[in-house]
Amino acid sequence: MTTSLAEENYLKIIYRLCEGTKEDISTNSIAELTNNKAASVTDMLQKLAEKGWVTYQKYQGVRLTKIGQNIALSIIRKHRLWEVFLVEKLGYNWDEVHEIAEQLEHIESETLINKLDSFLDFPKIDPHGDPIPSQEGEIPELGYLHLSEVKLNETCTLMGVAKDSAVFLQLLTKLNLSLGARLEVLEINTFDRSVSLKIAEQEPIFISHEVAKNILVKV
Amino acid sequence: MTTSLAEENYLKIIYRLCEGTKEDISTNSIAELTNNKAASVTDMLQKLAEKGWVTYQKYQGVRLTKIGQNIALSIIRKHRLWEVFLVEKLGYNWDEVHEIAEQLEHIESETLINKLDSFLDFPKIDPHGDPIPSQEGEIPELGYLHLSEVKLNETCTLMGVAKDSAVFLQLLTKLNLSLGARLEVLEINTFDRSVSLKIAEQEPIFISHEVAKNILVKV
DNA sequence: ATTAATTTTTAGTCTAGACTAAAAATTAAT
DNA sequence: ATTAATTTTTAGTCTAGACTAAAAATTAAT
Incomplete structure (x- = not known):
């Protein structure tokens, strides 16, 4: 199944919010990070639940399913690998790469990201010290x-x-x-x-x- | 002024059609290359004319303005530089890079493309022998x-x-x-x-x- | 245990960019 | 010079993804 840009951004942000907590994620917290209104978020959550990427109970918040998590992890993997590329190969500073990587993370091609990974010599962390998920969605726990x-x-x-x-x-x-x-x-x-x-x-x-x-x- | 993905694709295709001929470009020929219906093309042509990127006379076809041309050339520049990157750095074959470059050409960042250009050592042609427009939109005439x-x-x-x-x-x-x-x-x-x-x-x-x-x- | 405040959802709207069907121009054919 | 064929445009619709305003649930406060 294919993911739109808007869907990818929601999944990524829900993932980020899930990371901190065992609780389900509130509509408002998502609205804040996506810069959308709560009503728009509700709309999208229903679509994501429909597609099986989140579990969603009216008024009770959301949580990513395993599939949803994997999609989010693959976007994060792409984001961080591109950041390494921008800093290591193109000479950007670590404070300049976020916005560009936000665009590059949506480029769709399995082979591309694996070739990029190999070109960069399989980095384990990005320029901010964040771990890069593996192709299988494994994310090393660094214990910092x-x-x-x-x-x-x-x-x-x-x-x-x-x-x-x-x-x-x-x-x-x-x-x-x-x-x-x-x-x-x-x-x-x-x-x-x-x-x-x-x-x-x-x-x-x-x-x-x-x-x-x-x-x-x-x- | 900012360009949407759809607009960029129209401009690119109109540019390609203009190249061959001195005549104005027909709605149908654009419809064919964009894989849209003629009615949708008419719609978009009116928007592009509104923004000053094409000159458009009802029933008489379109032509890019200087500004429209420059936008198209910057997209082509990006497309071709990314193709060089994919072949030279990531080891793709020349028949594998078109679709990926179609995505990468829409990444928006002045600095990115110039750093990429420098990283690739300022190539003059892409892996298919097509000339790469300069930042100023100059495109060397190769006379092949x-x-x-x-x-x-x-x-x-x-x-x-x-x-x-x-x-x-x-x-x-x-x-x-x-x-x-x-x-x-x-x-x-x-x-x-x-x-x-x-x-x-x-x-x-x-x-x-x-x-x-x-x-x-x-x- | 009610009431008040807060959060979330529903209902209805809007825009970009696609579509179909029908109308209007243009071009080609007699 | 008409008529027929072709191309293009207009009018009206649809979908994704946003919005506002109002309604419904939930949570907090007395």
């Missing part, structure tokens, strides 16, 4: 922590980010925070949970809890 | 002949094809006819204008006028 969970005086390595927005990524770049950086937590302020960090050979820097929450690390 | 126009006993080099369909390209591959091949016209049958050809060190082969017409050569 949020930097906000790291204890005082511990040292960790920056492995990824939990948010792809350009402004956030540009901020990290400005602070000299990039994948692989070694970080030591020097101070955690109880007032606002902001954090003082030492990066390798540099002067300490200062980040808000909001930033720390969106940085993924390995201890 | 159709093999069907070459005189008896003349020798020429295969530079391109006038048709991208997979079956045609597969036939050429089977006959060992690829870009750069040296060809000598051994015989031209007056009955059906079929042609006997010698390719470099090989046994002579035999092709129909229809095939000869779609092969582009330099003498």
